[in-house]
Amino acid sequence: MSFIQVRDLEHGYSAGGLFSKRHRVQVLSGLNLDLHEGQSLGLLGGSGSGKSTLARLLMGLESADQGSIVFKGQPPFLQRVQMVFQDALSAFNPQRSIGWSIAEPLRHLSDMDASACRARVEQLLQQVQLEARDIDKLPAQLSGGQLQRAGIARAMAIGPQLIILDEALSNLDRVLQVQILDLLAQVRRESGTGFLLITHDLSLVQRFCQRVVVLADGKLVEDLPVTAQMRFTHPAARTLQEAVLPAMPRARSVREPQLQA
Numbered sequence: 001m002s003f004i005q006v007r008d009l010e011h012g013y014s015a016g017g018l019f020s021k022r023h024r025v026q027v028l029s030g031l032n033l034d035l036h037e038g039q040s041l042g043l044l045g046g047s048g049s050g051k052s053t054l055a056r057l058l059m060g061l062e063s064a065d066q067g068s069i070v071f072k073g074q075p076p077f078l079q080r081v082q083m084v085f086q087d088a089l090s091a092f093n094p095q096r097s098i099g100w101s102i103a104e105p106l107r108h109l110s111d112m113d114a115s116a117c118r119a120r121v122e123q124l125l126q127q128v129q130l131e132a133r134d135i136d137k138l139p140a141q142l143s144g145g146q147l148q149r150a151g152i153a154r155a156m157a158i159g160p161q162l163i164i165l166d167e168a169l170s171n172l173d174r175v176l177q178v179q180i181l182d183l184l185a186q187v188r189r190e191s192g193t194g195f196l197l198i199t200h201d202l203s204l205v206q207r208f209c210q211r212v213v214v215l216a217d218g219k220l221v222e223d224l225p226v227t228a229q230m231r232f233t234h235p236a237a238r239t240l241q242e243a244v245l246p247a248m249p250r251a252r253s254v255r256e257p258q259l260q261a
């Protein structure tokens, strides 16, 4: 069942100024999307196609020029949509402990008292496989992967219906990416949280998502269930699909000539 309906979304930015005439760059033009409860949706698109713009509009960080984003039900939408960004370190206050940062949405969006907040943070740390003693550490004392897990814990704190991961796994190595995706899949199964995974990496979508959409020319040009055999048909989407590197480069034949130094 869809809980967010995006209709005829139009959005753009002013560009130029110093060396060229100011003009309007249209990023989204007539975009429609239904986000379903508890679903993991992959959002693919070339660089600059507008993926992060769409995420910011869904989060309410910007207002669309035209069109609508309609949320089903009553609770205010910051309680329903949370976001994890690519640069985990800059998403945390360097002077505050990890526990303090994870508790931030609880302080603002719930009526929990200090001891209930602490208990919830301890539970979240456990869920994202961080250690209880990490609660008092500063962001600089955690590795990139640990910090990204702390970011996910913060996004999960108030039990949102949707967590947007905007290239949130891009800075992590493959092993960590897989560990975190498997952890998120467990969160999805246990709590029914839906995910919007924004990425350039089709293999992450294939591991984690039930459905994939591709953004090009300001709108969604593909919307498919994720299967091993799925084939995109739109030229921009095919380019993304064909740009995936093979897992193993072709083994070099022993008879293949070697390059001379």
Ligand SMILES: Nc1ncnc2c1ncn2[C@@H]1O[C@H](COP(=O)(O)OP(=O)(O)OP(=O)(O)O)[C@@H](O)[C@H]1O
Residues within 6 Å of the ligand: 013, 014, 015, 025, 027, 045, 046, 047, 048, 049, 050, 051, 052, 053, 054
């Ligand atoms: N605040 C802004 N002011 C002006 N232009 C912007 C702004 N934010 C985004 N843009 C422009 O809008 C277009 C879409 O940007 P966006 O970051 O949404 O793309 P993206 O698909 O997320 O790209 P990437 O995959 O490279 O992160 C780009 O041309 C970008 O330069």
